[in-house]
Amino acid sequence: MTALTSHLKLLEAESIHIFREAAAQFRAPVLLYSIGKDSTVLLHLARKAFWPAKPPFPLLHVDTTWKFQDMIAFRDRTVSEMGLDLIVHTNHDGLAKNINPFDHPPSVYTDIMKTQALRQALDAGGFDAAFGGARRDEEASRAKERVFSFRASGHSWDPRLQRPEMWQLLNGRLGKDETVRVFPLSNWTEADVWRYITLEELDVVPLYFAKERLTVERDGQILMADDERMRLLPGEEPRLRKIRFRTLGCYPLTAAIESDAIRLDEVVTETLEARVSERAGRLIDHDQAGAMEMKKREGYF
Amino acid sequence: MNMAALSEAQSFQPAVHPDDKSEAMLRLLTCGSVDDGKSTLIGRLLWDAAGVTDDQRAAILHASHARAVNGERIDFSLLLDGLVAEREQGITIDIAWRYFETERRRFVIIDSPGHEQYTRNMATGASHADIAILLVDARHGVKRQTRRHAAICNLVGIKKVILAVNKMDQIDWSEERYRAIESDFRGIAGNFSFSDIVSIPVAALTGANVVARSVEMPWYDGPTLLEYLESVEARTEPLDAPFRMPVQLVLRASNDFRGYAGTVTSGTIRVGDRVVDARSGLGATLVRIATMDGDLESASSGDAVTLVLDTDLDISRGAVLTETQRRPTNADVLEARLVWLSEKPFDPEAGYLLRSATDLTPVTSMSVSALIDFETLASAQAHDCGMNDIADCRILLGRSTALDLFAELPLTGNFVLVNAIDGATVAGGVITWVQTGAAAVGDNVLVLDRARLSGLCADLGDSPDDRAEYERRAQEVAILLRSAGVPVLIDTDR
């Protein structure tokens, strides 16, 4: 038996309630699995919600082909150990056009390889609901989102027309062409996620722990040269630094922090003491003001 | 406050806390009319109580200077108004959720919009709150929208209210003016069932009495806003509430596992206790409370569990498991007070569904009897209701479902009305009266069951679709019979 705090127990129960409501009300749900700490917690809660049965939906990973190698290894190990169904989708049009994070601005790259890819995968699978690990504390437009977030045709989000969501009652009745994104971790904070991972002894991608890694410093951010595709600017010389990541994504667009935290408790302490938000490490979100909202309007999760 | 003074004011407090705080998390709503300073107040609270990270601070300072809304001042509302349209128009459109912790407590803050047209969003926020801060601009006092928001807080079950009389800087920190607004509000609050009302004079913009005690108002000796929020009791669960668990799903797994998954909405159940399906009245003994972390001996309000019974009750999603003694009403008629959320007004001809706990029940007929007048807060007779109205109504259901009174058991006594065609949530309501059609007429009731309807339903089998069609036909027959004065009850055969 784990010894969760009463606060985490409450959050856990709320998330399980949301998973069950969605599974009961939607025809074909899918869980967006992006391999990071939030997805790890999301998946764990999904397993709890339906235990002893397996979660009644597959996992979907949108692979841009630029994820850290450690992430892919972790993903494959996790699904095979847990015996889950995984769908991996890549936007092959984008790949054929060689859309990549070096030659294209982050907004273009993200739109094609993440947002469009996600829309393709959801349409191809005929999914009417997609679970995501987004939290309201992540970012200002996320702070405005419902637990059942309705999307019009084309998966677009209209923040002016969100459905009222009162008490514990989740109304999942879809209108014509509507789909829904479901966010069971809405009320979790980054600190809650780490405390939960600690107390539940969950395995996370090793990139969250400090280690000597090959890096370059660019525009005041530390980037990891995860494979030979990393393009160096003139004068840049990769060197070893002891780093870890607070958030994971595509390696050319994810900044590392210098750290000595090698154990989970050290990571937790460092996170709780951090004076900048986790989004500061995501290069795509700085591209323009209201960037996240724009992406969501276009169908990003 | 200029930037230099600001960086000095922020003594850094490490946000490390013991794993569990002695007090429960407090869910806090801000409400009140447009421009009374809700977003500014919460922004100020977060700013002063260390709920803002350095990069967020830098972004806010940058944006405030670009806009120069308040001259040299920081625009704290930017911490909450996260949508592009909100920033462009300088208003709040939808609720914002913020999470922060102080040394003493965890908070969830829900900042709501003041505009009448976004009342549905405020109602959404209010339904998730334990306590409301109702803001009033000291220059204008209580407005119509302030009364509407107070009425919605009351409807959704909020018991504790803080009246924050804001912009005290604009009225020379006048005690007299403050006392007048306070007593005006206490008069209004007599219409509601709030258990605690405190009032605090504040200036969100300067921070007076938000986190730091105001030097300008020596006449005020009550707590600052943060002091009060850190000490107020969150919610009190009544001891010994009756057990309820609405069934969300039936879980089946290998080796004959069959369990009812749901969240306990009130009371406690122990292995060995008898439980009853509230609709059929059939009972069974609880043999196991299964979770992935191992079996439990008991489950209480708030726990998400899976119950395994000794006999199969043949129930599905929508059923409510209850203790044997104090059961919910298996109701097909109810009266309720609701807040209308849809832009489309109430239409007696439209098809609505009643979403209660985990059940979805067709509404056979619905009528409005009264509306609240937001000037006087009295109810006035009415037959229509539209967006942002609070109305009393009577609802006849197409079949019975297990319901409680909201005042007794809120989570099995609340509902939303759903438009059957487009799925929209059109109203949120609380049950004030329920009745079983059968109970009202005693033994004379005609029960429409499969045997009695065997001719009409000869073409129907046992598939879920056929059962639904059976239910629909039975309902049509029931409506005809009821209108001819024959008391009927449908046995839905579920």
Ligand SMILES: Nc1nc2c(ncn2[C@@H]2O[C@H](COP(=O)(O)OP(=O)(O)O)[C@@H](O)[C@H]2O)c(=O)[nH]1
């Ligand atoms: N003078 C003064 N202005 C305030 C105070 N609080 C808020 N304001 C201003 O009132 C306006 C409306 O504030 P806002 O927080 O957006 O109001 P909301 O609509 O209730 O969220 C803004 O221009 C604020 O700067 C205060 O205590 N004193």
Ligand SMILES: [Mg+2]
């Ligand atoms: Mg506002």
